[in-house]
Amino acid sequence: MKGETMKMKCMSSLLLILILASPIFALDGTVLLKQVDRNLNPESYEMYRKLINVEPDGSKKEFTLFSLKKGSDKIAALFIAPASENGRSTLRLGDNMWLYIPNVGKPVRITSLQSVVGGVFNNADILNLDYAVEYNVSGVEDAGNEYLLHLKAKTRSVAYDQLRMWVDKDKKLPTKIDCLTEANMLIKTIYFKEHKDFGGGIVRPAVIETDSPLYKGYKSIMIYAKIKKRSFKDEVFTLTFMPNIDSLR
Amino acid sequence: MRKVQCRNVPTLQSLIRLAVLVIALLPCCPPTVRGEETYTFDQAEIEKKPWHLGGYAEIRPVINVLDKDAALYQLQYYKDDPGSTITEYNGRFQLDGSYEKGMGRVYIKTSTDYSYSSESGGNGQTVIYEGYATLKPSDSWKLEAGKKNLKWGKGYAWNPVNFLDRIKDPYDPELSLEGYVMATVDYIRSFEGPVRTLAITPVLFPVNDHINDDVGEDSHLNVAVKLYLLFYDTDLDLIYAGGGTRTPRYGMDFSRNLSTNFEVHGELASIQRFRKQEMDTDGTLGSETHDTLSGLLGVRHLTTFDLTTILEYYHNGTGYSANEMTNYFNFIHSGYQSYQSTGSDRQLVFAQNLTKGSYSRPSPMEDYLYLKLSQKEPLDILYFTPSVTVMINLNDQSHSITPELLYTGITNMELRLRAAFIRGARDTEYGEKQNDYRFEIRAGYFF
Numbered sequence: 016m017k018g019e020t021m022k023m024k025c026m027s028s029l030l031l032i033l034i035l036a037s038p039i040f041a042l043d044g045t046v047l048l049k050q051v052d053r054n055l056n057p058e059s060y061e062m063y064r065k066l067i068n069v070e071p072d073g074s075k076k077e078f079t080l081f082s083l084k085k086g087s088d089k090i091a092a093l094f095i096a097p098a099s100e101n102g103r104s105t106l107r108l109g110d111n112m113w114l115y116i117p118n119v120g121k122p123v124r125i126t127s128l129q130s131v132v133g134g135v136f137n138n139a140d141i142l143n144l145d146y147a148v149e150y151n152v153s154g155v156e157d158a159g160n161e162y163l164l165h166l167k168a169k170t171r172s173v174a175y176d177q178l179r180m181w182v183d184k185d186k187k188l189p190t191k192i193d194c195l196t197e198a199n200m201l202i203k204t205i206y207f208k209e210h211k212d213f214g215g216g217i218v219r220p221a222v223i224e225t226d227s228p229l230y231k232g233y234k235s236i237m238i239y240a241k242i243k244k245r246s247f248k249d250e251v252f253t254l255t256f257m258p259n260i261d262s263l264r
Numbered sequence: 265m266r267k268v269q270c271r272n273v274p275t276l277q278s279l280i281r282l283a284v285l286v287i288a289l290l291p292c293c294p295p296t297v298r299g300e301e302t303y304t305f306d307q308a309e310i311e312k313k314p315w316h317l318g319g320y321a322e323i324r325p326v327i328n329v330l331d332k333d334a335a336l337y338q339l340q341y342y343k344d345d346p347g348s349t350i351t352e353y354n355g356r357f358q359l360d361g362s363y364e365k366g367m368g369r370v371y372i373k374t375s376t377d378y379s380y381s382s383e384s385g386g387n388g389q390t391v392i393y394e395g396y397a398t399l400k401p402s403d404s405w406k407l408e409a410g411k412k413n414l415k416w417g418k419g420y421a422w423n424p425v426n427f428l429d430r431i432k433d434p435y436d437p438e439l440s441l442e443g444y445v446m447a448t449v450d451y452i453r454s455f456e457g458p459v460r461t462l463a464i465t466p467v468l469f470p471v472n473d474h475i476n477d478d479v480g481e482d483s484h485l486n487v488a489v490k491l492y493l494l495f496y497d498t499d500l501d502l503i504y505a506g507g508g509t510r511t512p513r514y515g516m517d518f519s520r521n522l523s524t525n526f527e528v529h530g531e532l533a534s535i536q537r538f539r540k541q542e543m544d545t546d547g548t549l550g551s552e553t554h555d556t557l558s559g560l561l562g563v564r565h566l567t568t569f570d571l572t573t574i575l576e577y578y579h580n581g582t583g584y585s586a587n588e589m590t591n592y593f594n595f596i597h598s599g600y601q602s603y604q605s606t607g608s609d610r611q612l613v614f615a616q617n618l619t620k621g622s623y624s625r626p627s628p629m630e631d632y633l634y635l636k637l638s639q640k641e642p643l644d645i646l647y648f649t650p651s652v653t654v655m656i657n658l659n660d661q662s663h664s665i666t667p668e669l670l671y672t673g674i675t676n677m678e679l680r681l682r683a684a685f686i687r688g689a690r691d692t693e694y695g696e697k698q699n700d701y702r703f704e705i706r707a708g709y710f711f
Contacts, residue, residue: 063310067303070646076675079309096309098318099676099710108460111497111521118440120415124499124519124527126566130640172524222303230644238305248403249454254499255463255492256452262364262400264312 044152044164050187051180052145055219059085061263062242064092066132066141071232078132080141081264083245087148089252092141093260104257105131107142110172115257122254136225136235139174140205146180149173160184175202186210188219203227213242317361322708324354329701333690335593337698338600339619342612346383353380358393358440369398375440394443406450413443414467416490416503417531417560418519421634421655422578422627424533424558425515427505428469428488433626434634434655435666435684445475461494471509480509497521511537525566533558535582541622542588547595547611549618556581562634570640576633583630584623586659590691592623629693631658647673662688662695680706 056062066078079096088109094100102117105125113122114131130137150166150173157163158181166178175194182189192205204227207220223237250256251263328350331337360373372395378388396410417423421434430441447468454461467490470476472483479486486507493500498520506512513536519529538556543549562576584592592615599611622628638651649670656663668682684702688695 063305065303065305065309068646076647076673081310097676097710099672099678101318101710108494109497110524111494116438119438120413120440121417123418123420124521124529124564126521126525126527174524233644233646236303238303240305240307240310250403250452253452253454253461253463254494255450255461255465256403259400259406261312262369 042155042162044155045147047155047162047182047187048147048150048152048164048166048180049145051182051189052147054186054188056084056145056242057215057217057244058087058145059244059246060242061245063240065238065240066136067236067238068132068136069234069236081260083247083251083260083263085247085249085252088144089249090142090144091252091257091260093264095261095264100132102258102261103131104260105138105142106252106254106257107138107144108252110170112138112142113254113257115254117258122257136237137174140225140237146178150178161190186218201228203229211239213239215243217242217244314365315361315363317359318711319357319359320708320710321358322354322356322706324356324704324706326352326354326702326704328352328699329703330698331700334698335596335600335696336619339596339612339615340698341383342600342603342609344383350381350383352382354378367400369400371396371398373440375442391442393440404452407448408450409447411443411445412448413441414446414448414490416501416515416517418499418501418517418529419531419560419562419576419578420564420574420636421576422560422580422632423531424560424578424580425501425503425517425531427503427510427513427515427533428467428486431626434632435626435653435664444479445470459493459495461492463492465490465492467505469505469507482509484508486510511535525568527564529560529562529564531558531560533581538582540582541618542584543591543595543618545591545594547591547598558582572636572638572640574634574636578627578632578634580627580630580632582622584628585630586692589623589629589660589693592618593691593696629657629659632656633658647671657688657693660688660692660695662692664694676710678706678708678710680704680708682706 061081061083064080064082066080068076077097078094078100080092080094082090082092084090089107091104091106094103104115106113106115106122112125114125115122125131125138131141146166149169151169152164153167154165155162161184162182164180164182166180168176176197177195177199179193179195180189181191188210189207191207194202194205196202203225206224208222208224209220210218211221212218219239219242221239224234226234247263251260330346330348330350332348355378357376358373360371362369362371373393374390375393376388376390378386380386392411394410394412396408396412399407413429414426415429416426421437423432428444428446432441433439448465450463450465452461452463467488469486469488471479471486484507486505486509488503488505491502498518501515501517503515504513513533515531515533517529517531519527521527535556537553539551539553541549541551558579558581560576560578562574565573596612596615599609599615602611603609633656635654636651638649640649641647642650651668651670653666653668654663664687665685666682668680671679682704684699686694686697686699686701690696
């Protein structure tokens, strides 16, 4: 009888240990990454963003964009300020990216590593797809109040080969992302700040800040406004439609 | 080796020194007022108004260092002696406005240009560049009618398939141009599968004594159509234009990213029964009609250190051979000698009329190579882009080299310092241009 009780106690203790340990061992990194994506943005949406490039002397240059996204691989952005950029638009369809400049009058292909605005943000940061679309989760670590996700690009056409993403355990939202090359060189760090309720169940960071060891002293800030779910026809995400994106505002 | 006499050397040197100083000091000037790290996003900044009014103002002083032995110098200045340099002061004021209501929108863009030079004095003109009405009943359909540009083609410096627009300047390919009057329809469809996008654009292009009168001679309603496909991640256009004032034209172009930093593009254009006006060795003007084929192949590459390379080869099937151009230059030289010995400018006036036609168009010969290297933000200087453009005429090996400094760090302002070194032997395209060198500063402001 005593032996039975001991056996039961051992079993219970083992079960308790397994139950306590399960959140880490059973955590599916891919599921978490998809949760992060959905918490950051609805699958299809429109939003406004302001990009601010800050130089080491404190001087700034600002750009305002209207963006729209549909599904996993369609995203477009229209510059509405300053006047010198007004009417420019960018389109991304999977790995294809184009820039339309009103004076040039036709879309030209651009690459994800270029930057249409200068500064630390590049085109991939401005026209970013869901992380789960471009990256596989290669590892998950418990980092106190956060999970640390190790992400590896699915193809060579992705702008950054590796990401280290720190995710708030409660909110399931990123707090910081390191962007690295294949050789583990840090290209930039993205900080997510100022959680805000945008309505429609969208609660997410309203400010994203970026700095880079490649641009010492420079930083870029992206401020979000008016994020809301919206469905679009596929035809909106085409080259021929690029001069007309403003008609959707 | 040609000698260049610079009578206005102090002016030239002063301008160059001033320009270099301005560009060098620009990155040291903060573009906006420094402030605390508080970032605001006012809702008023994103509120859409039904109307829009904007524009662009530019000043562009230019110094031309002339080549007095060149054919085009003799043709233009045979009556005068402008000296070794001509200074130009150019100004441009463009206004654009639109009004949108429901599915309709009207848009207009005007350009007022004023130029003053030490040689020809001042002159100016205002032109409506574009003015059209748009009707957008759905995201798949768009109808437009009025004066507009089509901008067909994938090439950066040249677009042989752009059959219905004015020819752009390969030295300033992003400059806005005056459009033509036409009516267009855009129909777009998206799909899943190898063809992701299909768009078809039919065009009606009228020509008569009052509308588009510089396109062909007779009154006709021309038609054109462009079919666009995004096919296996490749942009593909198939183009047809014809209908009366011009002989039939067929074109295709493509563009594709081979990797994240390497793009390839090309164009092919066929013109049926093209009538080419040309001069023979004794100065007799004739014409011959034949089918032509023009093509362009280009690449765009970006390095990890942000050096962008654009390289394009262009074959102009409607262009002149080296011998045909030599006949034209010889005709001008003999006309100039005749004017000096007899005082009769009959031959030169005839040559001037020819120059207004196909001999004066940009890139009038058969084969060209274009190379542009631009380095984004070197030495961590934000918004500063130095570049150099080389244009080589492969038929006669004459060329131009154009270094440029561009600074866009001041909000809504664009500052550009550019020089052009135009080189070539006698009887070559660049060797017979009126300039040996050209220096310009352009300050533009968007509002």
